[in-house]
Amino acid sequence: MADSSLLEEVRANGSSPGHVALVMDGNGRWARRRGRRREAGHRAGLLALGRAVEAALASEVEMLTVFAFSDQNWARPTREVAALLGLLELHLVRAGPDLLRKGVSVRVVGDLPRIPPRLRGRLRRVVRETREGDRMWLNVALAYGGRSEIVRAARELAERTARGALLPSEIDENSFAEGLYTSGMPDPDLLIRTSGESRISNFLLWQSAYTELYFTPVLWPDFSEDDFFRAVLAYQHRERRFGKVFVP
Ligand code: IPE
Ligand code: IPE
Numbered sequence: 167m168a169d170s171s172l173l174e175e176v177r178a179n180g181s182s183p184g185h186v187a188l189v190m191d192g193n194g195r196w197a198r199r200r201g202r203r204r205e206a207g208h209r210a211g212l213l214a215l216g217r218a219v220e221a222a223l224a225s226e227v228e229m230l231t232v233f234a235f236s237d238q239n240w241a242r243p244t245r246e247v248a249a250l251l252g253l254l255e256l257h258l259v260r261a262g263p264d265l266l267r268k269g270v271s272v273r274v275v276g277d278l279p280r281i282p283p284r285l286r287g288r289l290r291r292v293v294r295e296t297r298e299g300d301r302m303w304l305n306v307a308l309a310y311g312g313r314s315e316i317v318r319a320a321r322e323l324a325e326r327t328a329r330g331a332l333l334p335s336e337i338d339e340n341s342f343a344e345g346l347y348t349s350g351m352p353d354p355d356l357l358i359r360t361s362g363e364s365r366i367s368n369f370l371l372w373q374s375a376y377t378e379l380y381f382t383p384v385l386w387p388d389f390s391e392d393d394f395f396r397a398v399l400a401y402q403h404r405e406r407r408f409g410k411v412f413v414p
């Protein structure tokens with residue numbers, strides 16, 4: 167591990183965030199600065215994802231949710247979309263056995279039917295292959311959008327109500343959350359966004375109501391294990407109140 171003194175500090179502080187969400191942004195700018203094509207940035211970004219998984223495991227994080235491709239990213243040039251999805255297919259799928267060895271169990275959150283069939287099939291395989299991973303969940307958000315996820319959950323409840331299977335008065339935060347892709351998962355404790363942008367960009371809108379946000383200027387392909395530990399350390403010094411009065 168790069169600089170284990172930061173990891174030692176994380177461990178000494180005790181409580182790591184149980185669930186970390188990651189907006190992996192800045193691949194294109196990373197490539198441009200090197201006079202390379204955007205695809206080169208996405209390739210380097212996948213290596214950074216490997217480092218983030220290692221760092222999350224070392225920090226004893228139980229769940230890592232990474233934003234790999236948004237609903238809105240479909241609007242990018244066809245060539246870039248194809249390159250991105252192709253790289254994901256190659257990389258993530260090959261990573262299956264290695265992830266399992268590390269104790270990582272993969273899941274996909276997002277609008278699966280929109281994912282091209284070959285990638286979808288391979289994703290299913292990696293989910294199956296890593297089912298026994300018992301150290302950390304890795305949720306890959308693909309074809310994911312927070313607003314469309316909320317609309318989808320609302321539609322599902324409306325259909326159940328129209329069928330008479332549910333009373334409007336039975337709709338509450340719990341039944342609503344069951345209709346989200348993240349049903350059954352805890353909300354993120356910490357959300358990290360790289361590349362200096364201070365926005366959520368439609369990621370986990372419902373789920374991040376009380377998530378601690380951490381923004382760093384580091385471009386995603388440069389994101390190191392130490393950068394991950396720095397984010398966890400910042401989290402460990404936050405005071406979470408959930409609207410209540412803090413009692414020291
Ligand atoms: C993140 O990097 C990867 C995805 C959004 C899929 P970008 O491709 O957004 O890179 P920038 O933000 O243009 O630098
Ligand atoms: C967010 O990054 C989506 C992913 C990292 C997959 P974007 O680059 O798409 O977001 P904006 O355009 O900066 O808001």
Ligand code: MG
Binds near residue numbers: 191193
């Ligand atoms: Mg971006």
